Amino acid sequence: MKERIKQAAEWIMSARKTIAFTGAGVSTESGIPDFRSASGLWSRYDPAEYATLGAFQANPEKVWRMLAEMEQVMDVQPNIGHQALARLERQGALSGIVTQNIDGLHQAAGSATVVEFHGSSRTFTCLPCGRCFPRDAVRGMTRKSDSQMPMPGDCGRGPRDGGGFPCVLKPDVVFFDEAIPPDALAGAAKLVRDADLVLVAGTSCEVFPASEIPWQVRRQGGRVIEINLEPAESLKAELVLRGSFTEMASGLHQAWEALKS
Ligand SMILES: [Zn+2]
Numbered sequence: 001m002k003e004r005i006k007q008a009a010e011w012i013m014s015a016r017k018t019i020a021f022t023g024a025g026v027s028t029e030s031g032i033p034d035f036r037s038a039s040g041l042w043s044r045y046d047p048a049e050y051a052t053l054g055a056f057q058a059n060p061e062k063v064w065r066m067l068a069e070m071e072q073v074m075d076v077q078p079n080i081g082h083q084a085l086a087r088l089e090r091q092g093a094l095s096g097i098v099t100q101n102i103d104g105l106h107q108a109a110g111s112a113t114v115v116e117f118h119g120s121s122r123t124f125t126c127l128p129c130g131r132c133f134p135r136d137a138v139r140g141m142t143r144k145s146d147s148q149m150p151m152p153g154d155c156g157r158g159p160r161d162g163g164g165f166p167c168v169l170k171p172d173v174v175f176f177d178e179a180i181p182p183d184a185l186a187g188a189a190k191l192v193r194d195a196d197l198v199l200v201a202g203t204s205c206e207v208f209p210a211s212e213i214p215w216q217v218r219r220q221g222g223r224v225i226e227i228n229l230e231p232a233e234s235l236k237a238e239l240v241l242r243g244s245f246t247e248m249a250s251g252l253h254q255a256w257e258a259l260k261s
Contacts, residue, residue, distance in 0.1 A: 104122045198213065
């Protein structure tokens with residue numbers, strides 16, 4: 001394994017532009033369970049019923065029962081793998097990260113260029129009036145006792161829409177029936193452009209269109225390094241580091257530093 005990590009570090013050293021593409025597996029060691037796993041959130045809450053915009057609009061209180069649980073697991077710290085990627089970026093070896101995660105842990109670890117492909121759970125928007133609230137503000141709000149739905153002050157809806165109602169907050173995560181936000185698509189395209197190496201970590205690369213990112217790099221003549229506990233069969237990575245994200249990413253950073261000095 002040491003040899004493979006060294007080889008990956010050499011590839012980073014010789015690449016023109018390296019980017020990272022991450023998924024749930026980079027945050028499991030921080031304590032956020034993979035929503036898609038056997039015991040994950042989607043095994044208990046059918047996404048069709050709890051994670052579509054249509055479901056939210058029809059019954060936000062019902063969806064908030066799921067969101068309240070999601071909120072709780074998000075209250076964790078970045079791990080040494082997140083930190084290793086942030087250091088690689090600060091030291092000029094990584095141009096940025098496209099993540100499918102909504103937890104904000106890459107930014108919390110100090111990564112500056114992060115494209116949140118599936119949105120973020122760090123901010124909330126009121127659907128009727130469009131006002132945006134940071135997570136800390138939402139944390140402090142009064143909740144409806146049964147659903148845990150936050151109850152901010154009066155919504156900015158005009159009297160014609162019926163004044164006197166509280167805002168209806170939806171986290172800025174991309175629900176299953178929602179399109180990828182245009183700024184995320186543009187940000188990812190900018191990052192992927194001219195990249196000749198992509199570090200794929202903690203994702204089985206099965207969720208389209210995010211799963212296209214490694215292939216785009218390859219179409220540009222680039223290569224793929226995979227860091228995963230379980231193999232991502234469809235990825236066909238040129239170099240595989242099979243192991244935990246924390247161990248592999250921190251090992252890779254150390255190996256890169258050793259080469260550089
Ligand atoms: Zn509102």
